[in-house]
Amino acid sequence: xxxxxxxxxxxxxxxxxxxxxxxxxxxxxxxxxxxxxxxxxxxxxxxxxxxxxxxxxxxxxxxxxxxxxxxxxxxxxxxxxxxxxxxxxxxxxxxxxxxxxxxxxxxxxxxxxxxxxxxxxxxxxxxxxxxxxxxxxxxxxxxxxxxxxxxxxxxxxxxxxxxxxxxxxxxxxxxxxxxxxxxxxxxxxxxxxxxxxxxxxxxxxxxxxxxxxxxxxxxxxxxxxxxxxxxxxxxxxxxxxxxxxxxxxxxxxxxxxxxxxxxxxxxxxxxxxxxxxxxxxxxxxxxxxxxxxxxxxxxxxxxxxxxxxxxxxxxxxxxxxxxxxxxxxxxxxxxxxxxxxxxxxxxxxxxxxxxxxxxxxxxxxxxxxxxxxxxxxxxxxxxxxxxxxxxxxxxxxxxxxxxxxxxxxxxxxxxxxxxxx
Ligand SMILES: [Zn+2]
Numbered sequence: 001x002x003x004x005x006x007x008x009x010x011x012x013x014x015x016x017x018x019x020x021x022x023x024x025x026x027x028x029x030x031x032x033x034x035x036x037x038x039x040x041x042x043x044x045x046x047x048x049x050x051x052x053x054x055x056x057x058x059x060x061x062x063x064x065x066x067x068x069x070x071x072x073x074x075x076x077x078x079x080x081x082x083x084x085x086x087x088x089x090x091x092x093x094x095x096x097x098x099x100x101x102x103x104x105x106x107x108x109x110x111x112x113x114x115x116x117x118x119x120x121x122x123x124x125x126x127x128x129x130x131x132x133x134x135x136x137x138x139x140x141x142x143x144x145x146x147x148x149x150x151x152x153x154x155x156x157x158x159x160x161x162x163x164x165x166x167x168x169x170x171x172x173x174x175x176x177x178x179x180x181x182x183x184x185x186x187x188x189x190x191x192x193x194x195x196x197x198x199x200x201x202x203x204x205x206x207x208x209x210x211x212x213x214x215x216x217x218x219x220x221x222x223x224x225x226x227x228x229x230x231x232x233x234x235x236x237x238x239x240x241x242x243x244x245x246x247x248x249x250x251x252x253x254x255x256x257x258x259x260x261x262x263x264x265x266x267x268x269x270x271x272x273x274x275x276x277x278x279x280x281x282x283x284x285x286x287x288x289x290x291x292x293x294x295x296x297x298x299x300x301x302x303x304x305x306x307x308x309x310x311x312x313x314x315x316x317x318x319x320x321x322x323x324x325x326x327x328x329x330x331x332x333x334x335x336x337x338x339x340x341x342x343x344x345x346x347x348x349x350x351x352x353x354x355x356x357x358x359x360x361x362x363x364x365x366x367x368x369x370x371x372x373x374x375x376x377x378x379x380x381x382x383x384x385x386x387x388x389x390x391x392x393x394x395x396x397x398x399x400x401x402x403x404x405x406x407x408x409x410x411x412x413x414x415x416x417x418x419x420x421x
Contacts, residue, residue: 022369025357030368031082032084033381038084038137038395040386042267042345043131043147043216044236045111046073047113048091049349058202060109060115063262065123070362072348075123078142080362082089084386084404087135087142087237088113089350090169094152094178094185103160103287106153110146110167111355130393133386137310144195147214150176151183156414158205166343171212171235174202174222181414194221195229197417203229213240216249216269221253232399233392238345239268240274240329247273247280256333258340263395265388266337267345268330270358275329276321286312323357327370330384339380343389 049063049071056062065074078086088114092105117124125136127143129266136143146168153174154160164172174195182199184190194205204228205214213230215223216239226234242250249337251266259266269275289312290305297304333342348361357366368381376384 011085022282022366022373026372027365027369029372029378030365030381033368033372033378034082034084034365034385037382038133038143038390039082040085040087040133040145040343040389041083041348041361041364042235042241042343043089043149043269043347043350044073044086044361045089045091045347045350046071046116047088047109049073050112050116052108058112060112060119063116065116065120072351072354074226075120077360077362078123079361080331081364082266083142083361083364084137085127085145087141087145087147087171087345088117089149090146091149091176091350092153094150094176094180102153102155106148106164107167108139108390110164110169110397112285113144113146114168124245126168128170129397130390131221133393145170147171147173147212149217152176152178152180154202156181156198158202158410158412161202161205161211162209162409165209169211171214171237172206173214173216174199174218174226176217182418186217186219190219190221193223196414198412198414200225200229200264201410201412201417204231207396207399208403208407208409210397212396213252215255216267219248219253220252223251227255227258227262230262231403232396233265234259234394235264235343235389235392236266236345238271238347238350239266240269240271241332243294243336244332245274245277245280250274251333252335256337256341259337263341263391263392265341265343266333267343267389268326268333269344270326270346270355271351272321272353272355275355276319276325278319279321282319283315285421286316305354306331318353318385321355323355323363323367325365325372326358327374330371333375334384339383340388340391342384343386 051058053323090109092102117126125141127133127136127145131141149170172185177185177187179185179188182196184192203213213226213234214237215234216236240250242252272279293305293308346407
């Protein structure tokens with residue numbers, strides 16, 4: 001998640017690393033589990049944080065991961081967080097009205113990610129397959145996978161999609177927050193009622209390539225259509241359960257129940273407003289305030305709107321959301337989707353406020369300690385941490401190998417399939 005209207009209401013919380021109930025014993029067990037089996041996080045926006053850095057934008061060298069960064073991610077904290085592998089997000093905004101810039105920005109983001117991975121060879125290692133992740137983990141390095149956020153970046157071209165696979169992309173979120181020519185976004189108008197024929201062809205081509213279909217950010221109808229079409233397991237790289245927090249970015253139970261048959265995983269995210277109903281209601285209230293303020297101030301009042309927005313937030317502190325809420329989301333999705341169909345996708349460096357106890361990438365052991373305290377077995381914790389996602393990656397590789405024997409790269413166009421000019 002990234003906000004276009006960035007607000008500076010960063011709530012700095014003390015690095016309380018454990019919930020009240022979890023004990024040192026729980027934490028020791030969590031650490032043992034994460035040392036023996038890779039924790040694979042589904043979504044981290046470090047590449048975008050480097051691009052947008054206020055002092056040295058796009059400067060991979062200046063954003064020194066050997067030091068404590070002002071973001072959520074650096075080498076020391078990745079180690080403390082016991083991250084075995086990370087899907088680094090290759091994000092490009094969908095809101096840009098300037099046509100023809102998506103591909104350039106996308107390529108630059110691949111470049112930034114490849115450069116920061118190469119810059120710390122003793123700690124990070126590019127991963128393009130499930131086996132690569134296991135190899136990196138054995139060597140004590142963070143297996144570095146790449147995932148694209150937003151199908152707008154392929155600019156309606158299956159050739160571009162294939163080229164992004166060659167650059168290392170192993171998942172693509174079909175949309176970000178803007179509805180495309182071929183898929184509806186969760187946070188935008190539903191123009192197609194799901195996937196268009198070209199959208200379905202994108203899914204089929206991703207299956208053929210071995211690129212995971214990521215259904216975070218899409219509308220429920222797109223989730224459903226993609227599940228109908230796909231031959232490989234899907235992922236939700238960073239989403240929570242809509243039954244607990246009714247926001248469009250979360251996943252309805254009817255979809256969660258389909259993961260068992262599909263084989264996919266929903267990766268619980270730490271976005272506060274997707275995790276806690278109180279925070280979601282608070283954000284809704286803020287947006288309502290913002291809507292009226294915008295009408296009152298007009299298009300020239302952007303600076304004033306920002307100032308008043310900060311004042312509003314100062315006068316209305318965000319309700320507290322803790323590691324307990326995050327664990328509740330995970331346990332709920334486990335109940336509905338099943339223990340074999342859950343994972344974790346924190347969205348660090350893509351969120352402007354954080355959950356108490358989950359402030360940055362060092363926090364994962366505390367979350368697993370909370371689950372240990374709730375009676376999770378070591379095997380269940382390993383599945384959540386990474387074994388489920390590794391199974392999905394392996395299965396997608398198998399499906400791709402099978403499809404490549406019988407199916408040539410698709411040369412279909414959106415004009416042919418959807419009749420668009
Ligand atoms: Zn996102």
